[in-house]
Amino acid sequence: MMKRDLKRVHAAHGIKYFAFPVVVLLLIAALVDQRLTGYLEHREQASDLQTLLESNQNTLDLDKKVQANAEQVGGSYTPVQAQLFVANDITDSVNAMQQQVTKLLQGLYFDNIDLSDFSDAPKGSISRMSLTARFNGVPQQLPRLQIALAQSPTLLIMDKVEIKVVDDTQRGGQQLHIVARFSGLHMKPLPEAAAPAAPAAASRK
């Protein structure tokens, strides 16, 4: 029945009527194609913008909590700030630590000071710098070293130590040959605090 009618329509009118829907579809497709690229770009832009707006809103919503935390952490941070080696480049901090260790050991009259094996291990925004110091001294200097480390304004930690009693070839008798691993903490300077923002998040709700 259907086939019979198809055959008769084709016999009577050729492909004219069968082409109608195809032509209409092609015309619509051509019209859609003209606008589709721009439309899809706008969709993507709108989607990206929506994500950005939501992210900004979350940031603003959390700002009050962040401010409260900042005040709380700021209180603890102020006393520890001076104990860190602060520099934009960690090399500057390593040099500063090297100078401080040298100054400390020289100040306690240790001899033959040699620093080597520099390393750093970042954890979060803080890097732990380490160096190995080799120096000679006498037993009475060690308690002073321990006190000096504890009182150092910038944090210096002795991670490990090896002490050998060796002959003092220059002055005769015996002396201590000490190999110690010192560590300090490096941090980049904190970003400058901006002017306090108005509680925008609250006004948006």
Added chain:
Amino acid sequence: MRNFSPSAGWRHQLVLSLSPHSLCILHFYRGLLGWKRAHELSVPLPEGDGFSSQLQQQLADCVTRWKIPPATRAHWVLAGDILGIVPPSTQGAGAPPSLPFPASDTRTQVDAFGGAEGTSLMWMHKDWVTEIERISSACRLDLVELYARAQLFQRMVAKQPASLRAVVEADASDQYLHVYGANGTMLRTRVLDAGDTNEHLAQTLQVELAALGTPADSAPGRPVQLTTPKGYAAEPQTWADYQHHVLPAASHSDLLEKLWRSDQGGIIVRHTHNDMVQALKVLSVGLGAAGLAGLALMVWHDGRLVRQIEEGRDRVRKDLPKVEAAKLLKARTLRMADAVQAVNTARESPSALGPFSQLVAYFPPPPATLQYFSSDNGVIALAGQGNEASVKWLQERPLAGFGAWTDFPVPEYLAASTPQIHLQSRKEAPKPIVPAPAQPPASGASQP
């Protein structure tokens, strides 16, 4: 006045097969999955004057019983006693067809099955057309097309090569003979007499074939193909001149449905293909309207998106200082927290020199002397000169927070001096805090 419903022809159709003594009715219904056969019925019809009235009565009953809506299209398949075939003229292509009645008294249609050349003519007397139209109208049906019964087997016989093909078929009350040409076109169709079996049938067939003349493409090596139901042609000598085949068993209803679904055409009473033209036009307009609506929707939404983007950018620009300040504060806070935690952790870790001070305070008296000390990652080691008492002294006094002294390999640089003291100890893990027991320990229990 007829109640015409445009949807009836789309959802219901009837196929009626009329033979001298019976009427077979098929009702097709179009559902979601296409056309399906809803009802079928075969009823006997009497001969003589009561034929037409009984035919109409039976059809009307079915229409009522099956709730066939008005204006349902009806296709009639008619036996050779009503719808005849005029074979292609042997006198040339331009010769007029040899109709048994004046052309003005008949309705004809070319049998287009065999192609443009050598086509037969289906014909029917106008009185019969009028009668069938009347019966259909009385039953509120639209007669659309009339088919020859021979068309039921046209496709089947066209598949086998032969110059002439004859098909004998039978139903409960009648038997029929159809003859086809080499290209499948119908040459002859007729209702056989009741006595036309075996010898009589062979004679009838010979007469019919002789009346058709010698087909142009017949050849001695290609005998006439005869297809009959099983049980016919029992005596081989009678049918020796024919290439005999058995008619495949198929119900009349299936054959009718196959013909109805095919592209084979009969004598057209009402053209229905304009409905398809209309449907294609509606489809085109519908597609156009839907497409334009979709396009308009897209343009409208695009405009909304552009406005949304502009508003969003304004808002981002406006919020930027606050957001930047908030992000900066968050970054500062996180870094301050990191710094505080790192310093606290470093402060809490014991200095490697701490155990040395303890050791010096508790070191055994002379002759014991310390020659080596190391502290690394919670393990302290020492070596020095002394005696057994010195070693015992140390072992009785473990350092606070450290475990018992164990043997320590003598450092290589001291190997020559063979130190008596060479011990090591590991820092103990902090003891977990346990709640105080409810009952005091029994007297005499040893203290740790």
